[in-house]
Amino acid sequence: MSKLSAQIIGVGQTPYTRGTQRSERDQILDAAIAACYDAEVDTQSIDGLVMAWKDSPSNEDLIKTLGIRDLRYHAHLHIGGASACAGIAQAAMAVSLGMASRVLVTLGWNAYSATTRLSSGDQEDSAIPIPGKEIRRNIEHPLGVYAPMQWYSFHANRWFYQYQPDPAGMKTVALTTRRHANLNSAAYFYDKPLTEVDYDAARYVVEPFRLFDICLETDGAAAVLVSQGNNARRGVQILSATEGHADYPDDIMGRRDILNMGITKCGPRALKEAGIRHDELDFAQIYDCFTFIVLRQLEELGFCRRGEAPDFVANGRIDLDGDLPLNTHGGLLSEAHVAGMNHIVEAVRQLRGEADQRQVRDAKLGLVTGYGDYGDGSVVVLGR
Amino acid sequence: MSDQLDFPVPKDPDEHTYKGFFDGLQKKILRARQCCSCGQWQWPPHRFCSQCQSTEFDWHDIPHRGIVYSYTVMHRAFRDYFADKLPYGVVIVEAGPVHISGRFIGNPASLACGMPVGIAWDDLATKGASPAWQAV
Incomplete structure (x- = not known):
């Protein structure tokens, strides 16, 4: 069982847009401030920082911006979209050990306005x-x-x-999570429905991915504030937090078993350490850079066997009133690409009962995954 | 190799962990690295052997035939060079002890995992830019 004694007491985010006047650094600082305000804590009392994925703002930038009096701990994580959940693990560990008492975890990305987009072929000199x-x-x-897709x-x-899964599973993920985004006013695709006809008519970009199998590129940032204990009024408890890495960590094309990934290792570990069964979860926010990788993570997490995830998500199971509501904010596919920090923010809102029209009834237990670079994985299990 | 060429080339083919591979292509030989100390094959290259941490490697030939382990078909050109060549296939080939990638020569609609392929010594391959594979 996990020895963590940590809770999320605040979440913050910027608007999610395509195009912004704010620098990526300032967006992340904005989100950090918002998380402190949401938690109703003095920004100067923050004493720990985890910069997930992006190195700017630096700890110095955050000390100066928040007026931090005594920074006792900081860390940087570089595992792409797995950095957000892995950052929560770092923060939870730091507060559980008493290294710090209030740790901000930040992540932001001007993916749309960046000089080099990750969906492009201009990666040779990319930052x-x-x-x-x-x-x-x-x-x-x-x-x-060149590109992740x-x-x-x-x-x-x-x-x-190898497993002959039903290709329709990818469509189920795309359409379901878009419907969720249509209930989320912060989502980039809030007012854009996606129909089955739209999905089928979209061109292949890279087989087997059609346009709507591929996530958004947006500008924005989000932040989460972690503190010790489990007693805050609006606190959400961190029941477990795990990290895992694929065997050929920086290469997919040379990987002997291409289906083996970080989640294969850290997914089951997260449930075990939280001491829960799959069917106890009220929702899951699964990292969704692509529709298919949502399906693959469900399999590696143990919700079903390999090749069966399309059947698992069928018949409304991942709808808001299904057995396992999934990506209730719309995810990277339809809310915004905040590299998964938005998945954690959404999980907290659901557990606090603050998810408005998209609220999962009586949500008490949720799971969030991160998936980054060449298959790095991370998972947090949250409860109230 | 010059960046002025109009086809995509490796950035640093003369770096010692890669040189044997790209030199081999120009001689129509396909090679990968094998650890001198424990015999573990290594591809793509890395300075240390993950099994025994040795830094001594030899280049050894690998089979010129294999089977497609997986593939992609791009319908969008990520670089101008590919714009008039779409759809374009790229394969991962299980060739003896390693998985080795390459351009696919042929109709990408015919691509499937498990399909037998052989090395294709086209212009880009023998210029040392990248290997290519075709159905056999």
Whole structure:
């Protein structure tokens, strides 16, 4: 069982847009301030910082912005979209051990307004922190392979071959999570419905991914404030937090077992450490850079066997009133790409009963995943 | 290799962990690294052996035939060079002890995992830019 004694006491976010006048650094600072206000704590009392994925703002920027009097702990994490949940783990560990008492975890990304977009072929001199640059520059770029949607298509095509999953599962994820976004006024696609006809008519970008299998690129940031204990009025308890890495951590194309990933290792561990069964969960916020990877994570987490996730998500199971409401905010596919920090923010809102029209009835227990770079994984289980 | 060429080339093919591979392509030989100390194969290259941490490697030939482990088909060009070549296939080939990638020469609609392929010595391969595979 997990020895953590930690809770999330505040969440904050910026508007999620395409186009912004705010720098990525300032967006992250805005979200950090918002999380402190949400928690109703003095910004100067923050004594721990975890910068997930992005290194700017630095600890110095945050000390100056928040007026922090005594920073006792800070950490940087670089595992792409797995950094958000892994950052919660760092914060939870720090407060549980008494290294710090109030730790902010920040993440933001001007993905849309960045000079280089991660969906583009301009990765050679990109500032986006991606591991294994030698492999990218020597092996992948000469093949025309530059973007995450290409790396993961190899995984998807092998999965379809080896386990014959129903391709309709990807559509279920896209349509369901868009409906959730249509109930979330903060979502970039709040007022844009997506129909089955739209989905089917969309072009293939990289097989097997059609346009709506691929996440958004937006500008925005989010932050979460973690403190010790489990007694805050609006606090959400961190029941477990785990991290896992794939065997060829910086390369998908050379990986002997392409279906093995970080979540394969840290997914089951998270449930075990939280001391819960799958069917006790009231919702799941699953990292959704692509529709298919949501399905794959459900399998590796143990909700069903490999190849069966499309059947698992069918018949309304992941709807708001289903057995396992999934990505209730719309996710990266339809809310915004805040590299999964928005998934944690949404989980907290659901558990506090503050999710308005998209509230899952009587939500007490939720699971959040992170998925980054070449298959890094992270999971947090939250409860109230 | 110059960046002025109009086709995509490796950034640093002369770096010692990669040189044997790209030199081999120009001689129509497909090679990967094997640890001198414990015999573990290594591809793509890394300075240390993950099994025994040795830094001594030899280049050894790998089979010129294999089976497609997985593949992608791009319908969008991420670089101008590919714009008039879409849809474009890229494969991962299980070739003896390693999984090795390459461009797919042929109709991408015919691609499937498990399909037998052989190395194709096209212009880009023998110029040392990247390997290519075709159905056999």
